[in-house]
Amino acid sequence: MLLAAAAVFIGSQLCRHCHAEVFDAYARTPMARSSGRVESVPAAQFTAAGHRYQITDRTLQFDGGSSSIDYFIGSNAAGRTYLRERDGYLFELPVTWYAQKQAWDASPGYEKDGEVRLTRAVEPSCLQCHASRVRPVRGTQNRYGDPPFLENGVSCERCHGPGSEHASDPAKSRMVNPAKLDAERRDAVCSQCHLTGEARIERTGRTFAEYRAGDRLSDVATYFVSKLGRRDLKVTSHVEKLAGSACKTAAGDKLWCGTCHEPHTNTDKTQQACLGCHAVAHRQQERCATCHMPRTRAVDANHGVMTDHSIPRTGRGGAAPDLKTLVPFLGTGDDRALGLAYAELGDRRAKEFLLRAEPRDWPVRLRLAVLEPDAARAAQLYESVLRDNPFEPVALVNLGTHLARLGRYTEAGQLWDRALLTNPALEEAVLNLAQIRSPKDARVLLSRYLELNPVSRKARAALAKLGQ
Ligand code: HEC
Ligand code: HEC
Ligand code: HEC
Ligand code: HEC
Ligand code: HEC
Ligand code: HEC
Ligand code: HEC
Numbered sequence: 001m002l003l004a005a006a007a008v009f010i011g012s013q014l015c016r017h018c019h020a021e022v023f024d025a026y027a028r029t030p031m032a033r034s035s036g037r038v039e040s041v042p043a044a045q046f047t048a049a050g051h052r053y054q055i056t057d058r059t060l061q062f063d064g065g066s067s068s069i070d071y072f073i074g075s076n077a078a079g080r081t082y083l084r085e086r087d088g089y090l091f092e093l094p095v096t097w098y099a100q101k102q103a104w105d106a107s108p109g110y111e112k113d114g115e116v117r118l119t120r121a122v123e124p125s126c127l128q129c130h131a132s133r134v135r136p137v138r139g140t141q142n143r144y145g146d147p148p149f150l151e152n153g154v155s156c157e158r159c160h161g162p163g164s165e166h167a168s169d170p171a172k173s174r175m176v177n178p179a180k181l182d183a184e185r186r187d188a189v190c191s192q193c194h195l196t197g198e199a200r201i202e203r204t205g206r207t208f209a210e211y212r213a214g215d216r217l218s219d220v221a222t223y224f225v226s227k228l229g230r231r232d233l234k235v236t237s238h239v240e241k242l243a244g245s246a247c248k249t250a251a252g253d254k255l256w257c258g259t260c261h262e263p264h265t266n267t268d269k270t271q272q273a274c275l276g277c278h279a280v281a282h283r284q285q286e287r288c289a290t291c292h293m294p295r296t297r298a299v300d301a302n303h304g305v306m307t308d309h310s311i312p313r314t315g316r317g318g319a320a321p322d323l324k325t326l327v328p329f330l331g332t333g334d335d336r337a338l339g340l341a342y343a344e345l346g347d348r349r350a351k352e353f354l355l356r357a358e359p360r361d362w363p364v365r366l367r368l369a370v371l372e373p374d375a376a377r378a379a380q381l382y383e384s385v386l387r388d389n390p391f392e393p394v395a396l397v398n399l400g401t402h403l404a405r406l407g408r409y410t411e412a413g414q415l416w417d418r419a420l421l422t423n424p425a426l427e428e429a430v431l432n433l434a435q436i437r438s439p440k441d442a443r444v445l446l447s448r449y450l451e452l453n454p455v456s457r458k459a460r461a462a463l464a465k466l467g468q
Contacts, residue, residue: 030075036152065454090122119425183253188217199341222331226324241309
């Protein structure tokens with residue numbers, strides 16, 4: 001079979017010419033509508049995390065400032081988060097619409113913010129699960145082309161691979177059909193977005209963006225989950241839950257997401273699936289999932305599983321997570337991956353693994369630098385990170401601080417300037433620069449930053465200190 005490996009992405013619209021029925025059905029599903037440009041937002045007035053907000057048209061207003069509302073993430077099946085765009089840089093807004101409670105509230109992670117913050121960078125990984133043909137600008141943390149992605153939501157080609165060759169000669173070049181792949185590659189198609197784990201660590205020199213339908217996910221990244229006890233795993237996403245079910249354990253590769261979900265129509269085939277394997281099951285006339293895949297009621301976070309995919313005998317209570325030991329769920333957990341995963345979770349065990357990591361590539365050196373108590377040694381590590389990745393924002397900011405402490409202000413200033421190109425809302429870089437620049441330049445710098453983040457107390461204080 002000839003797979004369309006050298007092909008490029010062309011977009012779902014072109015598939016429509018020949019697959020109109022699939023296209024029209026799929027266009028109505030939550031996955032197809034998971035992101036896009038905001039056309040309008042209903043007017044609202046509410047309080048979230050102690051701050052008052054008002055929405056009129058496509059503007060979010062709050063005490064001390066306002067922001068346009070430019071893009072959305074989430075079809076509204078569970079909720080919708082909004083993004084703002086400034087000079088191509090994308091930031092997540094602090095408020096989210098929660099469909100289940102039909103109310104606005106703080107975006108996940110913003111619940112405890114003392115001040116309204118508009119500067120959380122939207123990194124490519126977020127868009128890669130919710131949009132298609134994403135266009136990150138190299139050397140930046142959160143800048144994108146205009147538009148930032150060429151297709152809203154999850155496109156056909158995310159599950160079928162790039163289609164240029166197939167579209168020009170369907171008989172000669174076939175698309176990837178997940179159902180015809182071996183189990184590992186088939187499952188990867190859904191897992192690329194539906195598997196989160198406690199941490200997912202890209203392999204040396206690989207990025208999630210390179211994954212194509214038909215690939216093995218473990219070639220791109222290692223996924224870790226927490227081991228709580230001898231047998232218990234703390235699992236969060238649908239993929240891990242299903243993997244832990246008695247059905248999956250016993251039935252093996254036969255059972256996968258596609259057994260119960262028809263992705264083109266979002267049809268739920270669960271009842272026929274249960275009966276297909278449990279021919280002599282009790283309560284044949286009742287909906288099996290009601291008792292065996294119960295839904296949790298309160299869902300506050302975006303990414304909480306609502307329907308219990310561990311298919312329990314009865315609703316069993318989950319053990320409370322405590323001290324976590326990471327174990328690989330997908331891929332092999334070598335020292336490098338484990339070290340990076342622990343570091344991501346802020347776990348002290350990171351260092352021992354990082355010190356043994358092979359290869360010691362820049363992500364490893366960056367984590368080691370952050371953990372390094374000796375300033376001079378940390379600086380050396382940051383320098384070596386920047387040789388491989390000249391736009392690593394943490395290295396730029398922290399190496400700058402180190403050099404400034406040694407009185408090397410010109411070099412420090414250059415590093416901070418470069419940091420602000422990767423993301424103009426790095427507050428530390430702004431505040432640091434303001435201290436070493438002339439009062440006139442500092443004023444310009446702080447005012448520009450306050451346009452991005454109007455209520456920053458630190459920036460306001462720094463500006464006030466400069467006087468008129
Ligand atoms: C010019 C018409 C045409 C266009 C455009 C087109 N297809 Fe197809 N597609 C076909 C035909 C014809 C077949 C059946 C080929 C066969 O069975 O030999 C097919 C088969 C498929 C299959 C089944 C493959 C299999 O082996 O089971 C998939 C999946 C598919 N197309 C996806 C797409 C996607 C996604 C796009 C857009 C990127 C697309 N097609 C664009 C004509 C087209
Ligand atoms: C490119 C990322 C991506 C891929 C690939 C993907 N999904 Fe999704 N899926 C999502 C996102 C994002 C949502 C949430 C959509 C929303 O409501 O905004 C979602 C939602 C869903 C839902 C819930 C729909 C509802 O009614 O709320 C199901 C079921 C689902 N996906 C199944 C699958 C299956 C099965 C596969 C593999 C064949 C798959 N997905 C592949 C990203 C993906
Ligand atoms: C690894 C892939 C992945 C990443 C990264 C990711 N999401 Fe999701 N997101 C999903 C999937 C899959 C769903 C739907 C199913 C679920 O709840 O797991 C979802 C659901 C959502 C929903 C609810 C959508 C709805 O209406 O059902 C929102 C809102 C959301 N995500 C926002 C975000 C934002 C904002 C980011 C980045 C800051 C982000 N997500 C990062 C995969 C991802
Ligand atoms: C979330 C993943 C996903 C997305 C998005 C998706 N498909 Fe599919 N598609 C599948 C899976 C899984 C199968 C295999 C279904 C089966 O045989 O059980 C499939 C099968 C097909 C087939 C062959 C069999 C059939 O059902 O006709 C065609 C053609 C096809 N898809 C076209 C498309 C087109 C066109 C789009 C976009 C409009 C699209 N798909 C979007 C997952 C997806
Ligand atoms: C692909 C086949 C398959 C599908 C689909 C499937 N199961 Fe199972 N299930 C099994 C097998 C095999 C076992 C283990 C042997 C047994 O207990 O019958 C099992 C076990 C179970 C158990 C016992 C769990 C335990 O902890 O002992 C329950 C309950 C169950 N299934 C319910 C369901 C329900 C409800 C559905 C639909 C939502 C479903 N299954 C779908 C194959 C399947
Ligand atoms: C045994 C059947 C079954 C299998 C297998 C299955 N699901 Fe589901 N899934 C369900 C049911 C039932 C629901 C709830 C549907 C509803 O209430 O409308 C659901 C809901 C969902 C949702 C919506 C959010 C939620 O939690 O309610 C997502 C996303 C989802 N499934 C993803 C997946 C993915 C990814 C896989 C593969 C790892 C998978 N499912 C495998 C039966 C299944
Ligand atoms: C009203 C709730 C309810 C419904 C609906 C329901 N079940 Fe059950 N089921 C249970 C309970 C409770 C048990 C555990 C009984 C026990 O442990 O003795 C169970 C046990 C099972 C078992 C394990 C049996 C065994 O002997 O190990 C299977 C398999 C199963 N159910 C399948 C199904 C299927 C398939 C459906 C849908 C046709 C279904 N159930 C509908 C409540 C329900």
